[in-house]
Amino acid sequence: MPQPTFAPGDPCWIDLMTSDTDRAREFYSRLFGWTYQEGDQEKYGGYITALANGLPVAGMMKNDGESGYPDVWTTYLRVEDIKATAAAAHAAGGQVFMPPMEVPEQGHMAMFGDTGGAAVGAWQFGGHTGYQAKGEPGTPYWHELHTREYAPSVKFYQDVFGWETEVLSDTEDFRYTTLGSGESSRAGIMDATYLPEGVPSNWQVYFAIGNADKGVDMATSMGGTVIHPAEDTPFGRIAVLADPTGALFRIAQR
Numbered sequence: 001m002p003q004p005t006f007a008p009g010d011p012c013w014i015d016l017m018t019s020d021t022d023r024a025r026e027f028y029s030r031l032f033g034w035t036y037q038e039g040d041q042e043k044y045g046g047y048i049t050a051l052a053n054g055l056p057v058a059g060m061m062k063n064d065g066e067s068g069y070p071d072v073w074t075t076y077l078r079v080e081d082i083k084a085t086a087a088a089a090h091a092a093g094g095q096v097f098m099p100p101m102e103v104p105e106q107g108h109m110a111m112f113g114d115t116g117g118a119a120v121g122a123w124q125f126g127g128h129t130g131y132q133a134k135g136e137p138g139t140p141y142w143h144e145l146h147t148r149e150y151a152p153s154v155k156f157y158q159d160v161f162g163w164e165t166e167v168l169s170d171t172e173d174f175r176y177t178t179l180g181s182g183e184s185s186r187a188g189i190m191d192a193t194y195l196p197e198g199v200p201s202n203w204q205v206y207f208a209i210g211n212a213d214k215g216v217d218m219a220t221s222m223g224g225t226v227i228h229p230a231e232d233t234p235f236g237r238i239a240v241l242a243d244p245t246g247a248l249f250r251i252a253q254r
Helices: 021-032 082-091 150-161 212-221
Strands: 011-018 035-038 048-052 055-062 072-079 095-103 107-113 119-125 140-147 165-170 175-179 187-191 202-208 225-233 236-242 248-253
Touching (some): 011 021, 011 119, 021 035, 021 048, 021 212, 072 202, 072 248, 082 095, 082 107, 082 119, 095 119, 119 202, 140 150, 150 165, 150 187, 212 236, 212 248
Parallel strands (some): 011 055, 072 119, 140 187, 202 248
Antiparallel strands (some): 048 055, 095 107, 107 119, 140 202, 175 187, 225 236, 236 248
């Protein structure tokens, strides 16, 4: 399996903030076949790395409830100069939720709010160079921003992360812009004015899976919730799920 490469601005890592790491580990292990490595408590706060076929594909950390954030999956975009990115995010009308910080030997991270209010992470490579597998069952394969502020959000990612974008669709029903074009596109921004009241704009992660319907059944048998049942789309058979503590994600049988 070729190792993914990440241009600056590309989604390169994901992690789950969860109020129940034990339950999350069991849930995703059964759903995706993940195994885990636990980081040094002192150095990395017990950060857990999820492996698919022995390759790092995601992280998990404890949500102690103090931040007020619900359990959530976060997408990180690769940046080359995280301090400059933080300054650019601020200048473009975004927020700096968490200023750049060094993760010893691994790299530098920060958390921003984009102009539509969606939280997105930034990662400057050190020893950690992103997920090492994508597009195979049990690994991430697509990242998508659902935003109420479509045009300003597209401009934010162009200005702050250097995205070169292409308009996939621009109709009343479906407005969608991609990072990159066609087969080489790496992420999407969707006009999501339909989001329910109180639900902020947000990034969503798609995981590849061998059989979406079996995945839905397995997820529900372990206390997950079906937000949108599996249905055929031009991009595969896709379902929207929440894990046992409510973190939203998508599965796609390609």
